Amino acid sequence: xxxxxxxxxxxxxxxxxxxxxxxxxxxxxxxxxxxxxxxxxxxxxxxxxxxxxxxxxxxxxxxxxxxxxxxxxxxxxxxxxxxxxxxxxxxxxxxxxxxxxxxxxxxxxxxxx
Amino acid sequence: xxxxxxxxxxxxxxxxxxxxxxxxxxxxxxxxxxxxxxxxxxxxxxxxxxxxxxxxxxxxxxxxxxxxxxxxxxxxxxxxxxxxxxxxxxxxxxxxxxxxxxxxxxxxxxxxxxxxxxx
Numbered sequence: 001x002x003x004x005x006x007x008x009x010x011x012x013x014x015x016x017x018x019x020x021x022x023x024x025x026x027x028x029x030x031x032x033x034x035x036x037x038x039x040x041x042x043x044x045x046x047x048x049x050x051x052x053x054x055x056x057x058x059x060x061x062x063x064x065x066x067x068x069x070x071x072x073x074x075x076x077x078x079x080x081x082x083x084x085x086x087x088x089x090x091x092x093x094x095x096x097x098x099x100x101x102x103x104x105x106x107x108x109x110x111x112x113x
Numbered sequence: 114x115x116x117x118x119x120x121x122x123x124x125x126x127x128x129x130x131x132x133x134x135x136x137x138x139x140x141x142x143x144x145x146x147x148x149x150x151x152x153x154x155x156x157x158x159x160x161x162x163x164x165x166x167x168x169x170x171x172x173x174x175x176x177x178x179x180x181x182x183x184x185x186x187x188x189x190x191x192x193x194x195x196x197x198x199x200x201x202x203x204x205x206x207x208x209x210x211x212x213x214x215x216x217x218x219x220x221x222x223x224x225x226x227x228x229x230x231x232x
Contacts, residue, residue, distance in 0.1 A: 009153070034220065043203065044156075044223040090155060100171070101146070101205075101221055103156040 002027045006104035013081050014112050016108050021076040021107050023091030032094040033074040034101070035065055039087045047089075050074065061085070083113045115222035125230045131188045134189040134227050136204030144207045145187040146171070146221065147179065149200040156203065162187055173187050175183040194221050202227045 007022035025031065033050040048059025055067040067075045074091060091104040120135045132211040138145065146161035148171075158171030162181040176198060178190040187206075191198060 004155075006155075032220075036223075043225045044205075045222055046222075049220050058168075092156075100161060102158065102160060103148075103153040105153060 002093055002095065002102045004091055004102050004104035006089075006091050006107050008107045009105065010108045010110070012110045012112065013097060015083055016080050017111075019076070019078040019081045019085075019088055019109070021091075021109070023074045023076065023104060024072050025074065025091075025093040026072065027093055027095070029095060033065075033067060034092040034094065035059065035074075036090045036103075037075050037087045038090065038106075044090065047076070081109070081111050083111050085109060086111045088106070101108075116140065117206050117222050119202075120210075121134065121223040121227060122225065123228050125232065126158045126191070127232055128195060130194050131190065131192055132194065134202055134204075134229070135143050136187045136189065136224060137185050138187075138206040138222070139185065139206075140206060140208070141184060142206035142208050142222075143184070144221075145181065146205050147177070147187070147189045148196075148203045148205065149173065150203060150226075151200050158193055159202075192228075198229065199231045200229060202229060212219070 003026045005024045035042040035047040038044050039048050047063050048057050050057045052069045058064045063078050067074050089107045092101045094101045117138045135189050143164050146160040148156040150156050157173045159177050160179040162168045165184050166177050203226050204224040208222040
């Protein structure tokens with residue numbers, strides 16, 4: 001069965017610090033990988049996605065993620081966070097056969113000004 | 114486009130009551146799904162549909178029914194509400210696209226959510 005694990009549940013950073021959020025998945029078939037962000041009081045928005053090709057994916061707002069197939073990982077990174085990045089971040093794995101998305105538990109990021 | 118819309122935004126039910134959460138999309142997406150979001154548990158898939166007339170269960174389907182009579186609408190029915198169903202419910206939809214190397218890829222668009230409290 002598909003599963004997604006996000007290592008950090010709550011991360012607190014100061015502005016300008018670098019960010020890396022871990023995501024590992026378990027699935028035997030071809031996967032599509034996503035990172036979503038949920039700002040306080042809002043619905044989920046897509047940050048970036050990986051379908052195939054270059055394993056380093058760039059998304060919106062300076063975020064990027066690297067797919068490492070051998071480690072079943074899809075970690076999210078940002079070189080310098082801003083206060084406005086305070087949000088909850090979700091990693092998700094989709095089956096390319098059914099389109100079902102399975103989400104991780106989420107990581108709450110708090111950026112202190 | 115309005116995108117994915119959900120009604121109501123807030124709802125309070127008593128145990129045993131039934132109700133339907135509405136979800137509609139105007140993007141002609143084939144795939145629609147319902148999730149519930151609970152603290153510390155991420156989003157869990159309740160039911161999904163790959164097209165009109167086709168539905169299937171997700172991770173946590175018990176206590177919920179769905180149907181998909183049109184491409185646009187995907188209502189979620191709570192048959193007999195229980196306090197354990199207190200949650201925030203999100204509807205999502207997506208298109209399908211064949212990649213060059215084959216396979217179907219989906220990225221989902223989410224509605225604003227319905228906050229449901231069952232007392």
